[in-house]
Amino acid sequence: GENVEQHPSTLSVQEGDSAVIKCTYSDSASNYFPWYKQELGKRPQLIIDIRSNVGEKKDQRIAVTLNKTAKHFSLHITETQPEDSAVYFCALIKAAGNKLTFGGGTRVLVKP
Amino acid sequence: DTAVSQTPKYLVTQMGNDKSIKCEQNLGHDTMYWYKQDSKKFLKIMFSYNNKELIINETVPNRFSPKSPDKAHLNLHINSLELGDSAVYFCASSQVRQTGTYNTGELFFGEGSRLTVL
Numbered sequence: 001g002e003n004v005e006q007h008p009s010t011l012s013v014q015e016g017d018s019a020v021i022k023c024t025y026s027d028s029a030s031n032y033f034p035w036y037k038q039e040l041g042k043r044p045q046l047i048i049d050i051r052s053n054v055g056e057k058k059d060q061r062i063a064v065t066l067n068k069t070a071k072h073f074s075l076h077i078t079e080t081q082p083e084d085s086a087v088y089f090c091a092l093i094k095a096a097g098n099k100l101t102f103g104g105g106t107r108v109l110v111k112p
Numbered sequence: 113d114t115a116v117s118q119t120p121k122y123l124v125t126q127m128g129n130d131k132s133i134k135c136e137q138n139l140g141h142d143t144m145y146w147y148k149q150d151s152k153k154f155l156k157i158m159f160s161y162n163n164k165e166l167i168i169n170e171t172v173p174n175r176f177s178p179k180s181p182d183k184a185h186l187n188l189h190i191n192s193l194e195l196g197d198s199a200v201y202f203c204a205s206s207q208v209r210q211t212g213t214y215n216t217g218e219l220f221f222g223e224g225s226r227l228t229v230l
Contacts, residue, residue: 032216043202043221044155051216087153093216098143098208099168100219102155 003027006090006103013080014111021106023090024072032093033073034100035064039086047088048075080110115139118203118222125193126230132189133225135203143167144186145219146178147202155202161186162208193229200224 004025013019023033034049050057050064050073057064061080066073077084090103118135125131137144145168146158160168161180175191186203202224206217 034218036219038153043223044219045221046218049216049218089155098160098162099157100145101157105153105155107153 004090004092004101004103006106008106009104010107010109012109012111015080015082017080019077019080019084019108021075021088021090022072023074023103025092026071027094028071029094030092033064033066034091035075036089036091036102037086038089044089082110082112084108085110116203116205116220116222118225120225121223122226124228124230127193127195129193130189130191131193131227132187133201134185134187135222136185137205137220138184139205139207139220141205141207141220142183143206143208143217144180144183145204146186146188147204149200149202149224151199195229198227198229200226
């Protein structure tokens with residue numbers, strides 16, 4: 001199946017520092033990798049995604065990198081701000097599939 | 113306008129009862145989902161419907177029965193509620209786009225329905 005492991009489960013950073021979350025997967029047929037952010041008491045929302053034919057994608061302070069050979073992808077948040085505090089989920093879809101499988105989530109706390 | 117709306121937002125009930133959660137989306141998407149988020153925040157897919165047809169049915173007890181009267185609605189009925197059913201249930205929708213071997217499509221979640229079984 002499409003297992004995805006996410007680390008760390010919690011991450012505390014000082015405002016202005018960078019945060020990195022890593023996900024590893026086992027099924028090489030996985031080819032679409034989105035990241036969702038869930039603020040406290042709110043719904044998850046897509047923040048960035050990447051396809052398997054791309055190695056890196058950036059959107060302002062967030063970036064995602066993908067290593068297909070090693071089967072891992074990472075979310076990078078630079079210059080963290082208090083509003084970045086949330087639970088972040090990696091996810092993936094297998095090629096031509098419909099099922100989005102989520103990682104276990106990372107609770108990020110940005111300390112002012 | 114709310115894109116994906118689900119009701120009720122909160123549900124407190126006794127063990128053994130039967131309850132339903134309703135979901136509606138006005139985005140014109142063809143695929144809808146039910147996800148369960150437990151106390152540890154794990155998001156696990158339960159069901160998915162595409163144009164009223166069940167396409168994903170994970171290992172979920174038979175007490176859970178989804179119903180999709182049309183592609184804009186996906187309801188979840190739960191029989192004989194148990195303590196372990198306590199969770200937040202998220203409805204979501206997406207328009208799956210297939211480009212070559214890629215299936216992509218942003219998931220739009222509802223606000224969630226927090227179910228507490230006493």
